[in-house]
Amino acid sequence: MACSFPSNARHTSCWTAYDSLSSESTVRPFCVPAKWPQQAPHARRRSHEVGDYHQARPCTTDPGPIACLPHTPPVKAGWAVSAGTRMPNGLRIGNLDLDVPFYQAPLSGYSDRAMRRLARRFGCPLTFTGVLLDKVALHRGAMRKLHLQPVPEESPVGAQILGADPQTMAQAAAVLEQVGFCAIDLNFACPAPKVLRRGRGGALLDHPRRILEIYQRVRDAVSVPVLVKLRIGVDSGPASREGFWEICERLASERPDALVIHGRTVGKMYRGRADWALLGEVKQRFTDQIIIGSGDLMTPQDVARRIHTSGLDGVAIARGAIGNPWIFRDCRALLAGQAPAPPPTLEEVGEVMLQHLEWILELYPEHKAVPFFRKFAAHYSKRHPRRKAALPDLMAAKTAEQVRQAIRHWFNGQAEECPA
Ligand SMILES: Cc1cc2nc3c(=O)[nH]c(=O)nc-3n(C[C@H](O)[C@H](O)[C@H](O)COP(=O)(O)O)c2cc1C
Secondary structure (H helix, E strand, O other), X not given: OOOOOOOOOOOOOHHHHHOOOOOOOOOOEOOOOOOOOOOOOOOOOOOOXXXXXXXXXXXXXXXXXXXXXXXXXXXXXXXXXXXXOOOOOOEEEOOEEEOOOEEEOOOOOOOOHHHHHXXXXXXXXXXXXXXXXXXXXXXXXXXXXXXXXXXXXXOOEEEEEEXXXXXXXXXXXXXXXXXXXXXXXXXXXXXXXXHHHOOOHHHHHHOHHHHHHHHHHHHHHOOOOEEEEEXXXXXXXXXXXXXXXXXXXXXXXXXXXXXXXXXXXXXXXOOOOOOHHHHHHHHHHOOOOOEEEEOOOOOHHHHHHHHHHOOOOEEEEOHHHOOOOHHHHHHHHHHOXXXXXXXXXXXXXXXXXXXXXXXXXXXXXXXXXXXXXXXXHHHHHHHOOOHHHHHHHHHHOOOHHHHHHHHHHHHOOHHHHOOO
C-alpha cells in the first residue's frame, strides 16, 4: 500500500491562526490507501457513531434522512431544550434534517467538544469543529486526540477542512467521515494572513476552478453531506465580485448540499457589517440551491430577523454563541412564536460555566484548560452586573480549583455580601 502523505508537507494547522490549543508537533504521518473507496456522490449513509476508521465499513442500505432533534438528556432541570414541535421551516442539508433553520458555525479555538456539547444541550441541532488543515486529518495521532473525535453526546457534528490540494482534501474528508463526522464543510473563507499566504482558505476565492475541483473530489470521496463555506469575494472590487458570482454559478450547477456564505469579503476580516442584501441576491439567483448565511448574528432577534427577511434557507450562528449557549434556546422560542424564556439567573450562568469548565478539563491538561476557559469566562461574565469586579478574579485564577472558587464566589450570590 503506497503512502499518499506528501513527504514534504509541513504539519501546520489553521487552528493556530486563531489561537487554538491544537498542536501538531507530536503527530506523525500514517499511510492511507492510495485509492479511497469511491462512492456514488449522492449516496448518503448514517455516520454519527464514533468508530475506529480502520474498521469502519460503509452501510449498504440508505437509512434515509437523519432527523436532528435535540435528544441529549439534561444534566440539571431547566437546562436542556426538549424536542418539541417541528418548526415549519427546518433546514435540510443532504440527509441531515434539522428541525430549525440554524446551527452553530465552525469557530476555531472555541467550537471544541465542550462548546459543542453545550450548544447541543441548549437546542442547537448541528455543530461543527473549528477548521482543520487537511494534512492534519491524515495523521493517525491527530485523529486519536480526544477533542478531534465526535462523541454521541454532541452528535450530529460536522468537520470543517482547509487545504488547496483536491486529492489531500478528498482523503482528509474520507478520514473524517470514517471517524464519525456527519458532514464535511470546505473552508474557502478563512482570512488569516498565514492561511492566505499559503494559498488556502479565502485565497482560493481567486481560483474558481480549483474550488470546483476540490468540491468535486471531496463529494466523490464521501457519502455524508458536503457544504462549501465562502466569503463574498477577496475584496470589494468588481473583479473579485465577478469571481464570487462565477464561483456561485459553477458550484450551484453541481448542487452541493449547502453553500454557506459569510457576508463579508476576505479583506474585511470581521470589520464592518455583513452584506445580507447580497446574500439575499445569491438566493434569488440560485433558488434551487440551499444557501446558508453568516454574519453579525449576535442575538436571537438578529437570527430571527435574518431568517424571516433574507429569503435564505438557514443561518449559521458564530460569535453570538460564545459564552452564550442560551442563544439556541431563545432562537427556538422566538421562531416558534413563543415568549422568550427569562434570561438565566446568575446562579444558572455559574452552573453552566462550571459544567463548561469540567468538559474542557476532560479534553485538555489543566495548564492548558484554565487559560482556554478564560476566553469563555470573559463572554459569560458579560451577564454579570458587576462584570468589572468579577472578571479580574476569573482571569487571575491559575488552577481549575481557583476558577471554580471564583465562579462560585461571583455567580452564586456570595459576592453580594462582599464589598465591591
Ligand atoms: C474566533 C473565530 C473563529 C472562527 N473560526 C472559523 C472557522 O474555523 N471556520 C470558518 O468557516 N469560520 C470561522 N469563523 C467565522 C464564523 O464561522 C462566521 O462566519 C463569522 O464569525 C461571521 O459570523 P458572526 O459575525 O455572526 O460571528 C470564525 C470566527 C471567529 C470570530
